[in-house]
Amino acid sequence: MTDTAPLASIAADLSGGRTSGLRFLDEEGTLAIILDVTGLAAEERTPLEEKLRAGLLARPGVSQVRVAMTAEKKALTIIAVGSGKGGVGKSTLAANLAVALHRLGVKAGLVDADIYGPSQPRLMDSEGVKPESRGSKLVPVPNAYGVPMLSTGQIAAPGQAIAWRGPMAGKALEQLVDASWGDIDTLVVDLPPGTGDVQLTMIQKHKPAGAVIVSTPQDLALMDATRAISLFEQADVPIIGLVENMAGYACPHCGEVSDPFGSGGAEAAAKVMNIDFLGRVPLSMGIRLASDGGVPPAAGTDPTGEPFHAIAAKVAEWLGARKQGK
Numbered sequence: 001m002t003d004t005a006p007l008a009s010i011a012a013d014l015s016g017g018r019t020s021g022l023r024f025l026d027e028e029g030t031l032a033i034i035l036d037v038t039g040l041a042a043e044e045r046t047p048l049e050e051k052l053r054a055g056l057l058a059r060p061g062v063s064q065v066r067v068a069m070t071a072e073k074k075a076l077t078i079i080a081v082g083s084g085k086g087g088v089g090k091s092t093l094a095a096n097l098a099v100a101l102h103r104l105g106v107k108a109g110l111v112d113a114d115i116y117g118p119s120q121p122r123l124m125d126s127e128g129v130k131p132e133s134r135g136s137k138l139v140p141v142p143n144a145y146g147v148p149m150l151s152t153g154q155i156a157a158p159g160q161a162i163a164w165r166g167p168m169a170g171k172a173l174e175q176l177v178d179a180s181w182g183d184i185d186t187l188v189v190d191l192p193p194g195t196g197d198v199q200l201t202m203i204q205k206h207k208p209a210g211a212v213i214v215s216t217p218q219d220l221a222l223m224d225a226t227r228a229i230s231l232f233e234q235a236d237v238p239i240i241g242l243v244e245n246m247a248g249y250a251c252p253h254c255g256e257v258s259d260p261f262g263s264g265g266a267e268a269a270a271k272v273m274n275i276d277f278l279g280r281v282p283l284s285m286g287i288r289l290a291s292d293g294g295v296p297p298a299a300g301t302d303p304t305g306e307p308f309h310a311i312a313a314k315v316a317e318w319l320g321a322r323k324q325g326k
Helices: 005-015 042-057 090-103 166-177 197-205 219-234 265-273 285-292 303-323
Strands: 019-024 030-036 064-070 077-082 108-112 132-134 137-139 149-151 186-190 210-215 239-245 277-281
Touching: 005 019, 005 030, 005 042, 030 042, 042 064, 077 090, 077 197, 077 219, 077 303, 090 108, 090 186, 090 210, 090 239, 090 285, 090 303, 108 166, 166 197, 197 219, 210 219, 210 265, 210 303, 219 239, 219 265, 239 265, 239 303, 265 277, 277 303, 285 303
Parallel strands: 030 064, 077 186, 077 210, 108 149, 108 186, 210 239, 239 277
Antiparallel strands: 019 030, 132 137
């Protein structure tokens, strides 16, 4: 029987060190080998398998190659984006945070866990695009911004009311998170407002690594944001920081800045609660128009994207420190 050591070395070179368990199954030259595809997207696996098989079949004594692909289940780092109440720009922040993290080199995906009011398909220009399935798992929908995503808004018919009770919403969340994410290692999860069933399911079954809380500067919104922070703290989910949205409006005609929702409230609240303040996002017509048009400001070079990039840089720094155990 042919010595397998040279074949093992060739297989390692062809696969980038992803092979093991090479052995002959019979005297006819049937070769069995294990290929580790952990972290590879589906479209990367088949070419690698074909390259490996072709390279080994070209060696003397090999008549057939059987490749068994294996993959370790990768633990995803989940960043929950929450708010105490609706209408504070949480979904816009989540979409732009994911896009900005991607531009910083983070392998980021996006889950629209706002089960009853999904808006990410509009924000990420993927309305009407249905996710495919691979076995029992959904395959995230790609987009022009490099951030694959899943949302109930891609499953239900446009405009259809999603009238699900709590357990159904929890199952929907599990299906979105437990999807076939390929090489994605960080999920930005856009939670519903408040502290309800979806948040509890997320904490119990897919505990976030950390949470970003979004609020407007006004006192009422900050009161509700405090409740959201309290929920995560009780569940031992670290608060990455607080974002103040709709912070100031510059008149497009005269340039004068006004503060219809107040100013500085979120930063002051973060200081009182001893959590990090991640930054402000202004009340901007440019952000609103781009978002309605399915173009996240963080995806371009327009100044409207700058606040999101600054916030993402701080979140990326937090992720880096977490990986280093700091």
